[in-house]
Each structure stands twice: as C-alpha cells, then as structure tokens.
Amino acid sequence: MATKIAVVTGANRGLGFAVVKGLCLKFNGKVYLTARNEESGLEAVNKLKSIGLCPEFHLLDVNIEDSVKNFADFIKIKHGGLDVLVNNAGILERDEIYPSYDAAKRNIDTNYRSLLTIEKYLYPLLRDGARVVNISSACGHLSNIKNKKWLKLLQKKDLKTEEINEFVNEYLESVKNQTFNKDDFADQGKHAEHRVSKTALTALTMVQQRKYFDRNISINAVHPGHVKTDMANGGGVLDPDQAADTILYLILDASSNLKGTFMWHNKKLVDWYDTDGDYYCKDLW
Template identity: 70%
Template sequence: MTEKVAVVTGANKGLGFAIVKGLCRRFNGIVYLTSRDETRGLHAIKKLNGMGIKPNFHVLDVTDKQSVTDFARFLKERHGGFDVLVNNAAILEWDQVYPSFEAAKRNIDTNYRSLLTIEEVLYPLLRDGARVVNVSSACGHLSNLRNRRWLNILTSKDLTTEDINNFVDEYLENVKNGTVDNNDFADGGKHSEHRVSKIALTALTMVQQKKYEKRNISINAVYPGHIKTDMAQGGGQLDPDEAADTVLYLILDASPKIRGTFMWDNRKLVDWYDVEGDYYYRHQC
C-alpha cells in the first residue's frame, strides 16, 4: 500500500513549524517540512528531532519555479504523488504600511502568484481524495475591499483565475503609478498589498475547488487567527500551536464534504460573499 505524504510550505518557523509538528504526531504517513533556506530548514528539523519528532526536509522556494519543479520531480520519483498540501509560505513587510511598488510586488509574488506555480507544477501529483489548505488571513476576506467594481468581479459565480490575476495586476499598476485610492480598502488602506494578496489567495481557493471537484480533492482557505509570530510584530494573540489546530482540523478531522470554503480560527465557515461583514483586518499602530 502506498504511504501517504504531506507537504507544508514555509515551515521552518511559526505556524508552518507548528503544523509540521502536529502532523508528525497525528498523520499516518510521511511529513515534509519545506523551507527556502536550507540552513534554517535543517535547524527546524534538528529542533523537532529533539522533541522526538522526525519529519523529512526538502528545500522549496515557492517563488522560484525551478525550485518547485525540482521538488515535484523529487516527490514523483520518491513517492509517485502526495496527499496533503498546506500552502503556508507568506511574507508581510510590517514597516510597509503603505507599500512601495517593490514591496507590494514581493508580497503578491510570494503570497499569491506562487500558488499559481504550485498549481501548475505540484497539483498534478495530488492523489485523488487529497486535502489542500491555503493559509489566508483576516486580510483575505472580501470585507477588506470597498471598490464596488472589484467586488462585483470577485463575487461572480463564474469567477476565473484570469479575473483574479486582472484584479491583482490592476492594483499593482496603481501602486506603480501612484494612483492607489486608499478608500478602495478597509482601515484606510493600511497594508493594501497584503489585503490584495490574501483576497486573491482566498478567491483562488474557490476557483481551484471547482477545477478539482471531480477528483474528490478538498481545497479550503483558513484564517488561523492572529498569531504570535515575527509577522505579527508582537501583536498576535495565539500561540502557533493553537493556531495550527484549525489547519490540522481541516486536514485530519473535517468532513471531506467541507470544500471550497473559508474557515475562521473558531472553525466557523464564514460567508466569503458577505462584503459588509465585520471580518476585515484592522491595523494596530
């Protein structure tokens, strides 16, 4: 019988590290901790080994297509495919409250566009019945947007990846030209780049689910809570292990019928289309 395989991206610290730890304790199969930095990744493996936990390691830079391709080749040759994918790798440059074009592009390339590469290169290796969790954020709900034209596009039942890409590209073009309207976003447009990248990620989750429905693959987005990590700059409330519980629930315990949804940190399924909802992120100065 083929052994099951789980992969967690961006897992050398914080939430990803906690997810790997939880999977190693409960998942009946092989767990890969991946990191773009080999030294940090191996340090994380050593730390987990000291706890009696033994994941495997592989270098994976989600923003580098060659790195993703190399990892895909490795998975195919070693295991033939895999069963769980947690897209956790993400960045947030906390000091870029109103980002430069370069900072906005870095955020979107890492948090959103990398998922397009992963879908192209890694999704063909997902086995039927696989589970995918895209780690979103409070920034990733539609209530973060105020621009009605964008909202009309993103709430369409016929939403496509191209539509999402156009939304992202238009935002970046506005940043580049200095024409961003902060009134298009909640909370005065603070960290608009992160809102755009995470909204795009959540929207892509819904689009991907429709594509892979026939293969019985469950793809969900999750806001794991405000976590005490480097990204939160000390403002987080949850320990990474606590936040990982919601992700682990979707992987290990939730009904396979839960798919194409946006789960909040309390395990409630929030309405993606509730654009007037009180889900948007509030920047703490």
C-alpha cells in the first residue's frame, strides 16, 4: 500500500508550521513542509527534527508556475500522488489600508490566483479520498461584499472559476482606474484587496468541490481565527497551535461527507451565503 502523503504550503512559520507539526504527530504518512525560501524552510524542518518529528522539506513558491510544476513532478515521480493538501501560503500587507494597484495585485496573486496554478498541477495527483483545506479568514465570508452585482454573481449555485476571476478583475480594475468604491465592501472597504482574495478563495473552494465530488475528494475552507503570527502584526488571539486544531480536525477527524463547506475556527459550519450575517472581518488594523 502506498505511503500517504501530506503537503502544507507556506509552512516555514506561523500557522503552516503548526499544521505541519500537528500532522507529524498524528498523520500516518509522510509530511512535506514547503516554503518559497530554502534557508527558512530547512531551518523550520530542523526545528521540528530537534523535537523528534520528521517532516520533509521541498521548495515551493506558489506564485511561480514552474516551481509548482516542479514540485508536482517530484511528488508524482516519488510518490505517485498525495492524500492531504493544505493551501496555507498567503500574504497581507497591513501598511496600506487602501492599497495601490500593485499591492492589491500581489495580495490577489498570492492568496487566490496561486490556487489556480496549484489546481492545475497538484489536483490531478490527489488520490481518491484525499482532503484539501483552503485557509481562508473572516475576510473570506460573503458578508464582506456589499456590491449587489458581485453578490448576485458569487451566490450562483453553478458558479464557475471564470466568474470568480471576473469579480477579482473588476475589483483590480477599480483600483487601477481610481474608481474604487468603499461602499462595495463592509467596514468602509478597509483592506478590500484581502476581502476580495479570501472571498474568491472561499468561492473557489465550492467550485472545486463540485468538480471533484465524484472522486470522493473533500475540499473545505476554514477561518482559523485571528492568529498570533507575523501577518497579525502583533495582534491575534489564538496561538498557531490552537488555530491549527480546526485544520487538523478537517484533515484527520471530520466526516468524509463534509465537502465544500466553510468552517469557523470553533469547528462550527457557517452559511457562506448569509450576506447579512455578522461574519465580516473587523480585526485587520
């Protein structure tokens, strides 16, 4: 029987590192800690080895297509497939509450568009029964969006990836053309780029689940809570190990019938389509 394989992106520190640690303790298989920087990735692996855990390291920059392809080729040749994929790599540049076009594009390229590249190369390697967890946030709930046209689009039960891209591109064009409207978002549009990228990520989770439903692959999104990491800029409520608990639950313990859901950090399922709910992000600044 083939060894089970788990992969965590953006895992050299913070939440990703905590997920790798938890998987090394509980997952019956090989765990790959991936990072875009080799030095920091190897340092993270050595830190875990110093406490008796045995993750493997592989270089992976989710923003570079060749890097994703090379990693996929490696997994295919060495293992033939994978069983767990945690899409954790992400950024948030806190200094610009209303970002420039370049900053907005960086956020969306990393937090959303990279998942399209990962889907292209890594999803064909998912074995039957595999589990995928996309790391979203409170910014990924649909209640962050107030633009009625976008809401109508994103609420479609047969939503397609191309339509998510349309939503993302319209936002970016508004920043580029200086027609950005704060009223299109909750909380006066603060860090709208992050709301767009994470909402797009959560929407993509639903789309991907429909695509892979017949192969008994579970794809879910999770808001891990306000985590004490570098991205939180000194804020945060949960330490990374606490936040990782919900992700590990989805991987190791949740029913395989849990598919295409949005799970809150307390392991409660929330209705992603509840646009009037009090779920939108309020703790980015």
